[in-house]
Amino acid sequence: MLNDKKLILIVDDEEDIREILSETLESMDFAHLTACDGDEAIGLLDRHHDTIDAVICDLKMPKVSGDQVIAHGTKHYPLIPIIILTGFAQLDMALDHIRLGAFDYMTKPFRVKELLLLLNRSLEFRQLQEDKIAYQNTLEERIEEATQALHNRVVQTVSSFILAIEEKDRYTQGHSKRVAEYSALMADVLNLQENERLDLLYAAQLHDIGKIGISEQLLNKPGKLNVVEYETIKTHPHKGVKILEPLDFLGHLLPIIEGHHEWFDGNGYPNGLKGENIPYLARIIAVCDTFDAMTSERSYRKPLSLKIAIQEIKDGSGSQFDPQAVEAFLKVFEETLATQMAHLVAS
Ligand SMILES: [Fe+2]
Known part of the structure; x- marks a missing residue:
């Protein structure tokens, strides 16, 4: 039921009117608050806007007038319907307020039937507005989820190309997948925000996509x-950028993909970027990428032992790698990788 203990704020400087309205509302099973001037009404609105369902507001009051209450209410709490209580003399003014956002008006002396009708109509209108907002929010969430799912699928499809290339060579099998796994662990240690984490995982999966453009x-x-x-x-790295350029939603990841072989001291490639000029996420991927390359078997060498690989990472801190990324990686290694990769213990 719409009027099931709905809370109505009554604003009128005349005590008689406040009393009549209060009694009438009570008899119709509404709860109510009363304010005897605009100042008190604004205070009550600010404190109880979460629970006030509608306002009945007189226009002509000393000091702070109904005008100001209506302006405050429609600006800050646009969902709360305001019914203007007015004499015939202020009808023009009341209509102006309706144009500015008040719900409707009621002339004094009012009739109970008219009051009930107006209140119910205003509460129904409010409910419709709330339903509309809730529907819009759900719709936006659904669109967001669907877009994300679509992006995910595109990234997985593109990643499958690089996985296919890696699969052809037993020495690079699963490289990008592992780099993405290490990057996910880094994201946890570095407390990355959800969107940064996703960017890191996408970039890690795609970092070597440019190898598609290089002969097998x-x-x-x-x-x-x-x-x-x-x-x-x-x-x-540059070829990777060219391949991914047409995918607009990955545009912000291109500098990361292009920068995964840059060195912190500026001695890397392709652009010789230095320090913080290298995208932060590229600096994270650089450590994971190198660690995986060292701990995987190559056609020309066996995998390096974990001990040696970790020492290489430490030695590269400040030259090849961002010291902060190295520090995070060492934490990831101690907390997770050391036990997971125990089979690679020093030979
Ligand atoms: Fe690479």
Whole structure:
């Protein structure tokens, strides 16, 4: 039932009117608050706007008038319907207020039937407004979820290309997946915000996508690379950017993907970026990427032991890696990876 103990704020400077309204509302099973001037009404609205369902407000009051109560209410609590109580002399003013957001008006002397009708109509209107807002919010949430799911699917599809390339070479199998797993652990230790965490995971999965543009023979070549071959390999971060550029929603990840081989001291590639000019998430991926490369078997060497790999990471702090990223990685290693990767203990 709409009028099931709805709380109505009565604002009128005339005590008689307040009393009549209070009694009438009580008889109709409404709860009520009363204010004898605009000042008190604004105070009550500010304190009880969460529980006030509607306002009945006189226009002409000494000091702070009904005008100001209506202006305050419609500005700060637009969902609370305001019914203006007015004499015929102020009808024009009442209509102006309705144009500015008041719900409706009622002329004095009012009739009980008219009051009940207006109140119920105002409360129904409020309910409709609230339902509409709730529906819009749910709709926005659903659109957000659907967009996120779509983005996820696109990233998974694109990642599957790089996984396919990695699968062709037993030495790089699962590399991007592991880098993404290490990055997820880093995100926990670094307390990354949810959106940053997602960006990091996407970028980690996609960081080597540019290798699609490099020949398989070169990628899987056993033994050392010559200068030209190495220069070709070094083009993969930029190639990755070119491949992903058409996917608008990944645009903000491109500098991260392009920067995953930059060194903290500026000696990396492709742009020789230094320190904080390298995107933060790229600095995190750089450590995870190198750690996985060291602890995976290569065509030209066995995996390095965990002890040696960790020492290399420590030695690279401040030169190849951001010291903060190294510190976080060491924490990840001690808390999780050391036990998970115990099979790689020093040979
Ligand atoms: Fe890479």
